[in-house]
Each structure stands twice: as C-alpha cells, then as structure tokens.
Amino acid sequence: AQKITQTQPGMFVQEKEAVTLDCTYDTSDQSYGLFWYKQPSSGEMIFLIYQGSYDEQNATEGRYSLNFQKARKSANLVISASQLGDSAMYFCAMRGVAPGRRALTFGSGTRLQVQP
C-alpha cells in the first residue's frame, strides 16, 4: 500500500519569498514516481513536477523544485519567488510503475496563500 502525508493544512508566504511544502510518503514499491499538483480555486488539477525514485538529481521546473530525500522518504516542493497566482491547494501524490499500480495516491493537500 502507498501513503502520502502532508502535515501542513495551510501555509502563508509573502510575495517574492520562497516556500517549502512538506510531503512524506510510504510505499513497498521499489520503483515509484512522485508528483505535485496544483489546484487553484477554479478546481482544475495542474501538474507541476515529477520525480522518479531512481533519479539521482532533484527535479526542477522553472520556479518549482522537488527536494527528494529518498532515505527519509520525503519529497518536499519548493516554490521560489512566490507570486500571488501561486495561491492554491497543492497536492503531493505518488504511484508505482508496475501495471496495475499506476493509479495516483494523494495526500490531503496544503492550502498556500501568498500575501502581497
């Protein structure tokens, strides 16, 4: 079974500052993928970043980076230079790679509010 834990129900950050959203996971899979999605108030789920369990380098996508610490089973999302448009719910998720294990398991989410 897979489990994702996001311990921060809500976070505040000042515009232009960096923020880290925490995510820890548990799985019995040897190979897996970790994802972060953003859900603005409009409701759609927007893919942000992906990290494979065997990737040696931390993933980066523009202002988003994933701080992957495999031994600690953590996959924190770092948003640099926060913008007002970053205010949204953020979900950490994971999946296996084997057939039949590709469904995403989500955490409970973190609501980020960027303040001017």
Add this chain to the structure above:
Amino acid sequence: EAGVTQFPSHSVIEKGQTVTLRCDPISGHDNLYWYRRVMGKEIKFLLHFVKESKQDESGMPNNRFLAERTGGTYSTLKVQPAELEDSGVYFCASSQVEGRSNEQFFGPGTRLTVL
C-alpha cells in the same frame, strides 16, 4: 490540443436517483483514470482503464458504481442509486502509454451533490 473534458460540470440529484458522468480523455491517451474527492477527504482512486479494459478497479466503493469505456475512447461513470455520501468532486485523468513520468492530465471535475 484539447485537454481532458468532463460533463456535466455540476450535477444536483436526489438520493436514490441515477447520475451518469462522462469523461473525454486527450486524444490518443490509452490510460483513463477516475478519482473522487468527497467533502473534507483526500482524492481517492476509483478505477483505471487501459483502452476499453479495466486494468484496476480496486478503488470502486461498491456495486452502485459502474464505469464503462466502450471503444476505448470516452468513459462514463454511473452511480445508481445515488446516496448522500456519494457527494463530492469526480475527476477524470488520462495519460499516454509510454512516457517517462506517465503524467496524468486531469479534467476539471464534476461536482456531484446528492440531496
């Protein structure tokens, strides 16, 4: 390229009625997933199609839920009869067969309210 679309965007029905949700995946995506988020809880997986075949339906809550994907294109999720606890947002997602991340592209969701 059109994204994943879902219909309707909102549905309000009474307990005991039937509702059918539709998902049109991105063209060419063989994988189609259904998820739902009930009030205050996490997004939960329901089932996964590969083309027209059910790859994994371990998340379907009970036999009141029936999903189909005839012809391997769009999918429908029928709830019959609907219960109060079925209220929530139902998401559909699709992905390609190949791809490093097998990123799942989500639709906007259908908000279901059962009164």
